[in-house]
Structures are given as structure tokens and as C-alpha cells.
Amino acid sequence: MKILAEITDVRINGRGGQGAVTASRLLAEAAILEGQYVHAFPNFGPERAGAPVTSFARISPEPFYEKTEVYEPHIVVVIDPTLLDDVPVVEGLRDGGTIVVNYDGEKDSLVKYFEGVHANIYKVAGSIIATEEIGRNVPNLVMLGALIKVTKLVKVESLIKVTLNRFKGVLGEKNVVAINRAFEEVE
Amino acid sequence: MVVKQETKSMTGNDAASYAALFAKPEVIAAYPITPQTTIVENLSRFVDEGKLEAEFIIVESEHSALAACMGAAWSGVRTFTATSSQGLLYMSENVFWTGYGRLPIIMPVVNRCLAPGWNIWPDFQDSMAFRDAGWIQMYTKNNQEVFDTTLQAFKISESKDIALPSMPCLDGFVISHTTGQVDLPDPEDAFEFIGPYDDPIIELDVENPWAYGSMTGPDQYSKNRRDLMVAMERAKKKIVDVHKEFEERFGRSYGNGLVEPYGDDEADLTLVTLGTIGDEAHEAIDRLKVEGHSVNALRVRTFRPFPVEDIVEFAKKNHKLVVIDRAASFGHEGPLRIEVEAVLKRHNVDTSVSGKIMGLGGEDVPYSAIIDLAKKELKE
Secondary structure, eight states: OOOOOOOEEEEEEEEBTSOHHHHHHHHHHHHHHTTOEEEEEEOSSOOOBTSEEEEEEEEESSOOOOOOOOSSOSEEEESOTTHHHHSOTTTTOOTTEEEEEEOOSOHHHHHGGGTTOOEEEEEEOHHHHHHHHTSSSOOHHHHHHHHHHHHOSSOHHHHHHHHHHHSOHHHHHHHHHHHHHHHHHOO | OOOOEEEEEEEHHHHHHHHHHHHOOSEEEEOOOTTTHHHHHHHHHHHHTTSSOOEEEEOSSHHHHHHHHHHHHHHTOOEEOOBOHHHHHHTHHHHHHHHHTTOOOBOOEEEOOOSSSOOOSOOSHHHHTTTTSSOEEEEOSSHHHHHHHHHHHHHHHTSTTTOOOEEEEEETTTTTTOEEEEEEEOHHHHHHHHOOOOSOSSOOOTTSOOOSSOOOOHHHHHHHHHHHHHHHHHHHHHHHHHHHHHHHHHOOOOTTSSEEEESOSSOSEEEEEOTHHHHHHHHHHHHHHHTTOOEEEEEEOEEESOOHHHHHHHHHTOSEEEEEESSOOTTSOOHHHHHHHHHHHHTTOOOEEEEEEOOGGGOOOOHHHHHHHHHHHHHO
């Protein structure tokens, strides 16, 4: 009998212009490098700068067929901390799933946002890292650094490779420094 | 022998534009429309970067986009455009002119529903409206198939014994804006597969002037249309042959090119599908099998010409068909169901047929909805 594919669904919550779609695509590209099978897609439709947006990555070690939207992600990444007050970022998150938040406060104060949620909660000060290392508050790839540390979805080497491929020169190198720092600092 | 290929990460629209890039069309004319836009954006960039030597004609509307392609096709060069939804409707006069004029233009349609209400999400109402326009229509299920089908379309359409335009169809957003892996051959290998268009079906020849679209009396007109019917019939074999040749060279296949069966040859229930719902149905069938249900599928890859023989053959071995349409013929049923039912009746196949219209205006069709449908049909 055919074994059903072991799929991991990732949802990235961000705001228009923060690179949520780029993040989901680079995560997918990194997975492809490792021979995994992927889909990465935006929340279909028009996007406005600053408005809450979502993008998705579906990753599996085996080929898969499904194309349905992601309703129950295994993993949620929150790129923008201001979303915590505006958007139900844990909506649909699977029981025992993982949420990684860009948050520069104490972890205890983050946990209070998720009372009653049975999930692994992680945080990293993504905006601070991005501002210090890249020179701009664009923490989309920084958050991937934190994500792959705690989920091991792809190797950090793969993420660095696709990042340098996408962003040539200094910008790519700065993003790599930021990714590595988030990889170390996530808690 | 299968040629070397490299796995790339790209959207369905990227896949369509790479197939066009590798085919080296000499003229591209296009007008942007969501969700098609990135196909021609890519091609415009390829031309700008010098990767593609083509005349990229910027026009003020879809009607002109196809008109420019028609002129180019009459002059005897390989031509390409792409559109969606309202854009396809706006070029409709020329869509029929292209089909009835036997011009081998390749035009992916990124399926998007029709207004009102204003909506950019997928269903097949747009391309289905051009079922009778004399174009080959092939519906794809994923990014890889978009690349493969678009490449095959050049070889099929430009054959002198076919001389028909092709409309590879891809679900808006679900394919067009979803990134996935696509195995890309070297551009040279892809080009070699279709070959140069150096012996055109029709070409501008000042020594031997022709008039195009002149007044045509009933005798010649009806002969032209009958020729088109025969060419469509011939196209079935051509699609199978080109698909087979493609498989030998690139190692990928989609059934026989006309239909793609999935699962056991015989099952209690057969899902008949088009487009990405075909892929979603595979997932549903695998899950139903785990629960002990016997369901298989037949994805209609080529809708025009309609694969009558393959549908009859598959239906004969099975017991009950449920046809999932992503469009409606108002006042009747879904277009695929209408045609499947008619074909079985004509060929005295008594397999029962029912149908469901799903996914209009981008309504998501998850495997869970297909599983629910299948279980309901199995009970009845």
C-alpha cells in the first residue's frame, strides 16, 4: 500500500512588503537543494504594503499531490511582532506545533500571548538583528535562521546557499550574518 | 536516451516562460493581466537581457496582442502570447480568427474566472468559453506539466498536417503563483526537440502574393471548417506521438498525452477531472485506499480535441463515473460532464455518470472535499 507523504506545512505571517513570500520561496528552494519536494505560495490575491499577509511552504521528503491551501500549519513564523495584537497568528496551528516569533522582549512576556495554546514557542529578536546586521528592519530571512534551528526543516548551509544566490554581493553576505546570528540566538 | 536536466525552483508562470524562451519565438505580443502577467514579464526581461532574440511588441490591449501575433504567424514565424480571463474575452474575435485561420500560435491561458463579481482566482470558465474556437486545449496539473505541455504545444501546433493554435491551460495562482520544482533541460535540448520553424505552414512571399481573410462563399467556407474538424481528429494522434517522443527524450509522461489514469484499472468509483483538481484527486484516492475504498481517476489532459476513445475505453472497465467540473454551462451542467455523458451514450457504454461543479471563483478544492464527494457517491 502506498505510504502517504509526510508533509510539513509552514505558514509565515507578516505584513505586505516584509518579504514573507520571498521567505517561503527561499525556504522551499533550500529544501529542493536537499532533494525534498516543495510548494511555496502566497495567500492568493492582491497584497497591500503594511497589511497583514500570509505565505506558505509545504515540504515533504516524498513527492506529494495536494495543492489545497494550508489551514492547519505545523509551524508558524511571525515576521512582524505587531501582528500579535492584530491577527490570530496561532489560528489553525496544530496541537504540539511550533511557533517562532520576531520578539525582542523577554520570553515569559511572549508566552502570555499564547495562553492555552499547546505549542513549542520560540522567539528571536529578529528586528534588532536585521537592523544591526543588514542595516534595515527586514527580518524575513533572519526569521528563517531561527526557524530552521528549532525545526531542522533544512540545513543552515542550504539556506545560506539559496540566500547568496538570490541576493548577490554585500546584501546577501549581510543576510547570511543575520541568519547565522538568529540561528544562534533563538530561544 | 533521456537528456540531462536540472531541478529548479520556479512558479508555474515561470515554467511557461522558460518553455517559450527555449522555443525561441521570433514574435511575442502581450498585454498584462493577473494572474498571467509574470509570464510575459519574464519574456520581456529575457529579451531585454539578450537571452531571447525576439520582437517583443507592446500593445494597448489583448485584442491587439493576438492581432499582432496573427500578423506575425501569417508572415511565417514562431509566435507566442499569454492571457487570462477578461483579457481572453477581450481578444475573443481574434481567438476565433486564429483557430479558424489555422495559425499555430501558442498562448497559455492562466485560468481565472470571469466577472462579475470582480475576482482574480481560478476556474475554467474563461478557456471553456473558447471550446469551439478551433484551438487545441490542454489542461495541466502542476508546474512541471506547464513547462512540458507548452514545449510540446509548439511541436504539435506547427506540424503542417495539424496547423492549429494551442492553448495550454494552467490554474491561476494554484499553479501560476505557486513555487515548486521543475526539471529543466538544457535550452539546446529543448529547442532540438521542437526544432526551428523554418518550413512554415504559411508565410509572406512577395513573389507569390496571397489574400488573407477574403470573402469566402459557402462551398469553400464549409470545406475549410470540415478541414478543421479533420485536423482536430488528426491532432489526437499527433498529441500522443509528440508526448511519446517527449517521454523518450525527457523521461516524463502524462498518461498517453490525452488522458492520464490514476490508481487501479478498475474501481468502484472513478473521478474524472481537469487541471489541478486532478492532482488533488490523487491525494484523495490514496487516502481513500488507506480506508479501504476503491476509487481511481481519469484526468482529461487534452480537452480539445476530445479524447473520445480513451474515455470510452476507461469507462467500459469501470462502474460509476463522477465528473468534477470547474466551470458551468448555465442552463445545463458542467461542460466536461456534458461531454463525457454524451460520449458514453453514443458508444452504448452504460457506466453511470454523475457530476459536481467545484472550485468556482477560486473556491479551494481540498482533497477532503473530494473524499467527501467520493464517499457520498460510493453510498448512492
